Amino acid sequence: KSAIHRICAGQVILDLSSAVKELVENSLDAGATSIEIALKNYGEEWFQVIDNGCGISPNNFKVLALKYHTSKLTDFPDLQSLTTFGFRGEALSSLCALGNLTVETRTRNESIATHLTFDHLGLITAEKKMARKIGTTVAVKNLFCDLPVRRKEFSRNIRKEYGKLISLLNAYALCAKGVRLVCTNTTAKNIKSVVLKTQGSDSLKDNIITVFGMDTFTCLEPVNMRILDTCKVDGFISRPGQGSGRNLGDRQFFFVNGRPVDMPKVSKLINEIYKGANSRQYPIAVINFAIPTKACDVNVTPDKRKIFFSDEVSIMSSLREALEKIYSPNHA
Numbered sequence: 415k416s417a418i419h420r421i422c423a424g425q426v427i428l429d430l431s432s433a434v435k436e437l438v439e440n441s442l443d444a445g446a447t448s449i450e451i452a453l454k455n456y457g458e459e460w461f462q463v464i465d466n467g468c469g470i471s472p473n474n475f476k477v478l479a480l481k482y483h484t485s486k487l488t489d490f491p492d493l494q495s496l497t498t499f500g501f502r503g504e505a506l507s508s509l510c511a512l513g514n515l516t517v518e519t520r521t522r523n524e525s526i527a528t529h530l531t532f533d534h535l536g537l538i539t540a541e542k543k544m545a546r547k548i549g550t551t552v553a554v555k556n557l558f559c560d561l562p563v564r565r566k567e568f569s570r571n572i573r574k575e576y577g578k579l580i581s582l583l584n585a586y587a588l589c590a591k592g593v594r595l596v597c598t599n600t601t602a603k604n605i606k607s608v609v610l611k612t613q614g615s616d617s618l619k620d621n622i623i624t625v626f627g628m629d630t631f632t633c634l635e636p637v638n639m640r641i642l643d644t645c646k647v648d649g650f651i652s653r654p655g656q657g658s659g660r661n662l663g664d665r666q667f668f669f670v671n672g673r674p675v676d677m678p679k680v681s682k683l684i685n686e687i688y689k690g691a692n693s694r695q696y697p698i699a700v701i702n703f704a705i706p707t708k709a710c711d712v713n714v715t716p717d718k719r720k721i722f723f724s725d726e727v728s729i730m731s732s733l734r735e736a737l738e739k740i741y742s743p744n745h746a
């Protein structure tokens with residue numbers, strides 16, 4: 415049973431960044447306004463996500479890390495509610511199967527926090543009281559420890575995994591409005607450094623300045639458009655001729671209803687249109703698509719980063735038209 419569980423879990427949690435993504439999304443779902451991602455040895459030894467969200471009530475401790483347990487029901491009247499991106503109770507259970515999971519948590523109804531240790535099946539093996547502010551810390555030690563081949567790959571590629579994680583955290587730093595994000599890394603020699611720190615501004619503009627810097631921001635222009643009545647597109651994109659000049663797509667961030675997603679087709683479209691103006695550089699793009707969740711399917715890939723619009727053809731053609739205006743030679 416536990417071998418099957420591990421294999422399934424390995425399809426939900428693919429790497430360091432998909433593991434951390436799940437924890438950060440849980441913190442956002444818990445209403446946190448401050449989230450710290452702490453890594454030991456770039457995440458190879460352990461990683462933890464510390465938040466000041468609502469905490470977990472003691473009634474939920476036993477079932478917390480069991481498969482398909484979720485406290486997030488899907489009957490929210492607001493279809494664009496953030497919880498749409500919750501993982502249907504698979505993240506904590508998968509992380510238990512793939513590493514050593516501990517949770518510290520306290521809600522406003524408790525005067526003291528609880529520290530829980532879980533086994534690979536998601537059962538509690540130790541429980542003790544501790545001091546902590548309201549909120550939750552989820553820690554994972556030795557990711558992939560029981561999958562020796564995967565663990566070896568993980569260790570070998572740790573810097574690459576770390577790079578991918580930083581890019582994901584930049585995406586959250588851009589989109590998470592009113593949430594302070596900090597990421598620290600502690601090296602094997604116990605030297606701790608802050609690798610990302612945001613103020614938790616409410617404006618995308620401020621977040622872009624924090625992540626990319628003011629010089630970059632001045633090369634961007636706002637995008638604000640409505641396509642097909644139902645979809646609102648807004649954000650910032652490079653002015654003609656003012657690209658990032660770096661690798662393809664390394665400064666392109668796309669969001670659907672405020673959550674980071676991969677949009678290779680949109681990226682390709684932007685690059686293609688932009689090329690007409692300047693063939694050497696790639697444009698920077700930070701774009702959110704506000705769209706009724708009915709009109710998109712986020713459940714296509716296990717890590718929920720790929721997304722499909724049900725009316726993709728019309729959305730893409732409207733987008734093309736709007737972008738061509740921005741990049742046409744006689745644009746003011």
Ligand code: ADP
Binds near residue numbers: 436504550552
């Ligand atoms: P899901 O997010 O789909 O509900 P998870 O496995 O990610 O599934 O989490 C299981 C449950 O654990 C959540 O429904 C939530 O009740 C609780 N939980 C996990 N992380 C946190 C957190 N940081 N703060 C509060 N509750 C949390």
Ligand code: MG
Binds near residue numbers: 500501502
């Ligand atoms: Mg979750």
